[in-house]
Amino acid sequence: MTTMQLSTLYGPVAEDMILVEDMLESIKRDDLPPLKRMLDHVLQSRGKRLRPALVLLSGTFGDYNLNKLVPLGGAIELLHTASLVHDDVVDGALSRRGRPTANAVFDNAMTVxxxxxxxxxAAEMVTRTGSLPVTRxxxxxxxxxxxxxxDQDASAFDVGKDIQNYLARIAGKTASLFANATEGGAMLAGCTEGEIEALRTYGYSLGMAFQIVDDILDFTGDEAEMGKPCGSDLLEGTITLPAMLLMERYPKDNPVKRFILAKRDRAERLQDALAMVRSTEVLEVSMDMARSYIRRANEAISQFPATDARRSLTDIGEYVLSRRS
Amino acid sequence: MTTMQLSTLYGPVAEDMILVEDMLESIKRDDLPPLKRMLDHVLQSRGKRLRPALVLLSGTFGDYNLNKLVPLGGAIELLHTASLVHDDVVDGALSRRGRPTANAVFDNAMTVxxxxxxxxxAAEMVTRTGSLPVTRxxxxxxxxxxxxxxDQDASAFDVGKDIQNYLARIAGKTASLFANATEGGAMLAGCTEGEIEALRTYGYSLGMAFQIVDDILDFTGDEAEMGKPCGSDLLEGTITLPAMLLMERYPKDNPVKRFILAKRDRAERLQDALAMVRSTEVLEVSMDMARSYIRRANEAISQFPATDARRSLTDIGEYVLSRRS
Known part of the structure; x- marks a missing residue:
């Protein structure tokens, strides 16, 4: 997605996002050369900054105070970045979105x-909001x-987990930070309890949909754009929604289960598992679940007047469902 | 050091330390079995809880409110624990104080x-103090x-760093958390600016002395009690005060430099380096530096009335200088 498209997507807050970018830039000014090099590396890849945009958009429904909203947006983006940095160490991933990971360039110890x-x-930045409840x-x-x-790591290669466990896992892993962005933005803007709750539900539901789509893309996405091969999750033993649905619906002689439990011929068995996931209805069933989370997200914010910001939030839901990488 | 001795050392706050212990216990009650197992492992080794004791002792110089002081004490101990957990991953250490490290038992990924x-x-717990400035x-x-x-990791095996760099490194690595304990405790107790500054200086200076003694013990300590062999720092390329002094004072054909730059015969060269450090005056010069930090710590708190708590702080300084492991 280009900067042009993002500025359309983020609507009324698009221009203010430069302030978040400046705040992220500011932590790179470090006088310890090896640290500066590492920060440059992990913060240079300008991502979509989706979570900070959610903070600012949520803030428009009350007192839109950038002195508070920008530090929260920056802190959430840093938290997200730090967690990717550690995930890549944990998974031993050597590239992310086509760029070498920090652990690939600098070694595991320094990357931790x-x-x-x-x-x-991130912790320091969030205190700049001046709000202890938001910091908490x-x-x-x-x-x-x-x-x-x-939970995800401990459940790797465990074929006995069910969809409820999957949903709890992604709620923690992904939706909690999305919810934090919208709830925190609303709190900083002094919204009412009801408005805060509505925006929290929006963020949480959007996050759930985001992760489900992410997990679908691991079976169907554009490998070049994702910068990693399809089936990466299964390869690490992470059993996501489509794979779980397949095991649930086709319990006999299931190729996903065979792959997960396989000691040999893993490459071939992985292709069998991917092929069956792709040829059955489980991807569409998964997509339906993502769509229903987006519906829930939109319902939650239907109480707000139809401002440009509300339209942006709805557009972001559409974008999450339509992304291909 | 036994619990008995600690209760003497911590004087007026010794009994209240059980509240810190309870708070640390509370985070172990987790319903995710693998997480619970890991928390049990790293939190079971009842350490001295020196940093939380400093929080409570500092709090006695103002409004001694345990509802605020205990969460800060717990948070600081957790921060210390988390940082040891990551350090052991980074260093690949398999035992600490005679017990297997988390990474030795559970694997690096889960331990990160x-x-x-x-x-x-820790971050959640510190917000329970109700103070945003203390959280910040x-x-x-x-x-x-x-x-x-x-900085320490990036400087490993670099023989070009000087004592000023060493002091800056240990100020960050160790003294900052000691200073945080005493400064934070004083702030929560509503002490005056001057009192807060005095307690901050005490904590900082104590922390500097603590780390210098730690670094001396790596040359002279009781291996059984430390649970690791002498020379562990040099083995990792960490050049501490005694080694630096030796290189500074005996620049020609120095065995520390030879070991650090050695590609072979490392075991033998390490013994040469240890032997020379032990046989020269550098350990005593290092110890003098630790003593002067303790003097500075005591001077800082001399403005307070001679309460039991102030006596405890002085005793802790003595203890730091006299420990053997």
Whole structure:
């Protein structure tokens, strides 16, 4: 997605996003050369900054104060970055979106510390909002994220987990930070309890849909754009919604289960598993689930007047469902 | 050091330390079995809880409110624990104080996430103090710690660093959290600016002495009690004060430099380096530096009335200088 398209998507807050970018830039100004090099590497890939945009958009429904909203947006993006940095170490991933990961360039030890340093900066940045309740919410989101990641790692290669477990896992791993962005933005803007709850539900539901689509794309996405081969999740033993649905609906002699439990011929068995997921209805069933989360997200914000910001939130839901990488 | 001795050392706050212990216990009650197992492992080794004791002792110089002081004490101990967990991953250490490290028992990937989870719990706990300034100070301490660790790792095997660099490194790595404990405790107790500054200086200076003694013990300590062989720092390329002094004072044909730059015969060269450090005056010069930090710590708190708590702080300084492991 180009910058042009993003500016359309983020509508009324698109121009203010430069302030988030400036705040992220500011932590790169470090006088320790090896640290500066590492920060440059992990913060240079200008992502979509989706979570900070959600903070600003949510803030438009109350007192839109950028002095508070921008630090929360920056902190959430840093938290997201730190968690990717550690995930890549944990998974031993060597590239992400076509670029070498930090652990590929700098070694695992330094990368663990780099992630910690970015976490610390995120924690410091969130206190600049001046709000202890928002800071507390942020710490709780980090707790849920790391717990979700731990659960995912501990459940790897475990074919006995069900969809409820999957949903709990992605709620922690992904939706909690999206919810934190919208709830925190609304709190900083002094929204009412009801408005805060509505925006929290929007963020949470959007996050759930986002992760489900991410997990679908691991079976169907454009490998070049994703910068990784299809089937990466299964290869790591991470059993996501489509794979779970397949095992549930076709319990006998299931190729996903065979791959997960296989000790040999793994490459071939992986292709069998991918092929069956792609040829059955499970991807469409998964997509339906993502769509229903987006419906829930839109319902939650239907109480707000039809502002440009509300339209942006709806557009972001559409974008999440339509992305191809 | 036995519990008995600790209760003497911590004087007026010794009994209240059980509340910190309870708070640390509370985060182990987790319903995710693998996470619970890991938390049990890293939190079961009842350490001295020196940093939380400093929080409570500092709090006695103002309004001694345990509802605020205990969460800060717990948070600081968790931060310390999380940082040890990650350090052991980074160093590939398999035992600490005679017990297997988390990464030795659970694998590196899970241990990185475990550390993150403990960081998150620390961040949540500090917000229970109800003080945004103290929460912010805590985030800044984490920033300084991780930056110090990064600097140490990036400087490994670099014989060109000087004592000023060493002091900056240990100020970040160790003294910042000690300073955070005493400064934060004083802030929560509503002490005056002057009192807060005095307690901050005490904590900082104590932390500097603590780390210098730690670094001396790597040359002279009781291997059984430390649970690791002498020379572990040099083996990892970490050049501490005694080694630096030796290189500075005996620049010609120096055995520390020879070991650090050696490609072969490392075991033998390490013994040469240890022997020369032990046989020269550099250990005593290092110890003098630790003593002068303790003097500075005591001077800082001399403005307070001679309460039991102030006596405890002085005793802790003595203890730091006299420990053998």
């Amino acid at each position: 510390l780099l992630g910690d340093y970015i976490f610390a900066n 919410l942020f710490a709780l989101a980090l707790q849920k994220m790391t717990r979700g990641e731990l | 996430l475990l550390g993150d989870y403990i960081f998150a719990n 100070l805590f985030a800044l301490a984490l920033q300084k710690m991780t930056r110090g660790e990064l």
